[in-house]
Amino acid sequence: MKVFKIILAALLVILALVITASALTTRDILPALLERMDPENLAAHDAAMQKAKDRVTTALSENNPERAQRSLDRYINGFSAQLTLSGRVGYDLFFFRNGPSMLALALFLAVAAAGLIAHALDRSSKVRKLVLPAILITVLYVGVYIMENIAGANSMLMTVLKKGAIYALIAVSMNLLNGFTGLFSLGQAGFMLIGAYTYAIFSIETQSRAQVYQYYAGGIIQFQLPALLSIALAGLAAALFAFLIGWPVLRLKSDYLAIATLGFAEIIRAIFQYDGLGPLTNGSNLLRKFTVFETALFPFAVAGVCIALIALLIHSTYGRSFKAIRDDEVAAEAMGINLYAHKQMAFVISSFFAGVGGALLAMYQTTVQAAAFTSAMTYEILLIVVIGGMGSISGSVIASFLFVAASEWWLRFLDNETMLGSFRVPLLRSGFRMVVFSVVIMAVVLFYRKGIMGDRELSLGRFRRGLSRRKKGGAQDG
Amino acid sequence: MTEFISANLPYLLAGISVGGQYALIAIGYTMVYGILRLINFAHGDIFTVAAYCMVYMNATMPLYISLPLTIVFTVVLGLAVERVAYKPLRDAPRMSIMISAIGVSYLLQNLMWYVTGGLAQQYPTIPWISSTISIYTATTKMVTLVTPVLTLVLVVLLVQLIKHTKIGMAMRAVSRDFETSRLMGIKINRVISVTFAIGSFLAAVGSMLYFSNYTAVTPTAGAMPGLKAFVAAVFGGIGSIPGAVIGAFIIGIAENIIKALGWTAFSDAFTFALLIVILIFKPTGLFGEAIHEKV
């Protein structure tokens, strides 16, 4: 068995290498390809064909690879009868047109090979423990990359993925506070707002500032910071507010903590809409023209790193203390855990990541306006956390994507007036989607209180055990 | 002197009026919290549904039918929400039931949006209440005077009910000690239902008074008043009805004083600042009592 796995892994690696080599060597091959597609120079006798071919070469000389690709596609589609597209030409052509995807595929194969090798290794080996999650993560990112190329950056799928990743980060940050430390806080929208505004304020293009801040004489900040730095500042700003708010608020009992944080979120929203702060915040006008991301991999990368950090925190000695506080505050304190200091830690860290999430949200929406960050936004995140399972990071991530997919995409058909023949289907019109959605959420809250994952995490071991248990027909674990 | 009064009288009157409306909503919050230790996030939305109910019923029915019918519908809605969304979670951890309340609020808002299409509806004019009168130098609607009077009357009646009837005593017992009351044979379900019914009834009356003044009805129109009423309940001492009423009037008046001073943008934020202040210095509110946890 072991030998088989290693042989298979070797084959995959070879395949991956071949694909990579092919993809890389065909990158600049277009001029030569054009010649090889038309070895007898049939274009010289066909004006239309020559014209199409010229379009490709002009696009090349203008250094416009996208136009070159499009012209090439039209050239091939229009004149496939005259062109030689078989054999080596076809092979090179394929790799030229699908280079990025092929590279991604090669990466995937290499990772799969690594996984097989790890599988063949000793069970308790440290390498093995790291390789499996590493495979899954790489597959995820490669998958996103491939889907973006296939489906197109502005397709509904990519929208869902981008928004899902951002909400995943925010949901995990809320779960850290509510699910892992037991602090029922409803202030998330406030910290997202601070993060979004901080990011936007620092990353608006300097030349556009006069236009954006038109009612406030261009605004007081007249420089632009790089995106990553602005995101970090967004998190820090939110964390600072959390530190200040924490002092009065964290001593309160759980119900009162909820309404105090809700109250603070509303106060923050009012402050950011306040005219007097206009030179900084643009008052009740929206902020725009700041750096945004182009590929879905950016929010995925940022969210991924942040969620990984939170996961590391949860599994450290501090994370254990948070869980102790959640389970029994009195006992935790008796075991030497300073309640206030640890609650403060959880609150500030959670808010930091909520701020980062807010910055990502700003980048995604391309405009930022305080009025949008209502308590309804906090409720949505809370519902995501509940659906995923309070106390489960993977649950929050999964639930975020499901939530965004369902509310933005899958249930959209419910909003459209549909006809079955001449019979108009009742109920289906604008707004029905959200009603159905709310009902589903209520069902989860009432009947599946533990959510999708309860307080457990996604793990291959449990998945495999679950499968084998179902085959044997044994008892399900709670 | 007269200038001062004529400039500020409208604000003062508005404050007393809206304070009374907040009070009617706040009582619902405080009663439910006293018994179930639940912040009924959906209460503000029930308030808004009552308004929509009036709008739609009044379009097809005469006032003397639509008005009582609205009240009945609102009470039924309140009872239904309790039965469907809160009762099953009575033995669940406290957070679950609060999340359920948030879920109901979310559902009601989306339902209202769906049914009404999101455009603001105009609240029907209830005769006499909506008629304008002038006091001193200010012109205002009759509702501004009716509200505080009606509020006080209802509150007095309610306090009498709680002090002198059997069900009132049961309500007091349950809010003191839920488990023991259950064991002593008090019909918990009945007490809870009565509590929700009273709360919803007052919310319906409150909505009639409120929207006679601020006539634009949107699905989120009740969110702010609801939140403020809740702050009033906390400020006065959650679980205490007189506290909630006093808190509501204070908030209503203070809010309008701030508007009078020109800080309109902060009139909403003021309510929350007040909330923070009271939670820091006296979390149990003006009239509330602290609960000791046994270690």
Added chain:
Amino acid sequence: MADAMLELSHVTMQFGGVVAVDNLSMHIDQDEIVALIGPNGAGKTTAFNCITGVYTPTSGQVFYRGELIVSNRPQGRMKTLYAGSHKDFPTQIVVNTPDRITKMGLARTFQNIRLFKTQTVFENVLIATHLHRTSNLFTATMRLNRQEERSFREHAMSMLEAVGLQDEKDELAVSLPYGKQRRLEIARALATRPRLLLLDEPAAGMNPQETDALGRFIVDIRSRFGLTVFLIEHHMDLVMDISDRIYVIDFGRQIAHGIPEQIQDNPDVITAYLGVDEE
């Protein structure tokens, strides 16, 4: 003369109008096993709570190894409401939260078991190692504290072995039978490396054999870990068997004090527990 391990000086705890602990003075010397007994509702757990910082006494002082860890005098409403019998109030006010007191070396168990419900047996004890950490948030998150983490785990494991629960280490703490849950609580308290261990009714719900084993266990850990033990108990055989001295309180006041033999025949103690003969 060496400082007593623990000393209470005129500790009074009043809730509203009820005086739960009245003028309690006692001392515990190093390596002693001292018991606090009395009928239900006498104020024993309240006394524990005053010592460990859960409550701040209305008035009085607590010294740990000579250091003043709790000190208070009636303030605010209590100034007028005070109904304790001792009126000579300390001037200082010293308040310490329970976590600070535990860090100083006092650990406790609870009358109603307070285990961490969602955690396993091992995790419950592991959490109690956190207070002696030298890592900070950053180093712990980035796994730069591998050595510390390993020593925490080893320590937790040895605590479990000390109470004999090592085989159940991955079970959910709340799934253990009652007697084992009590043992787990003791293991957890021991993991904080205390010098003084306060046990609140450790033998509650145990049968005679288990109680016996517990008695031997307490004497054993006293010598093994160099502990001083202060326990609240109702099982008289256990109390008489292992205690060096006993304090008896009723209605918040001390009614007797001495070695087991003295307490057994003390008429006030008998009256407190059994009531006065009607005839």
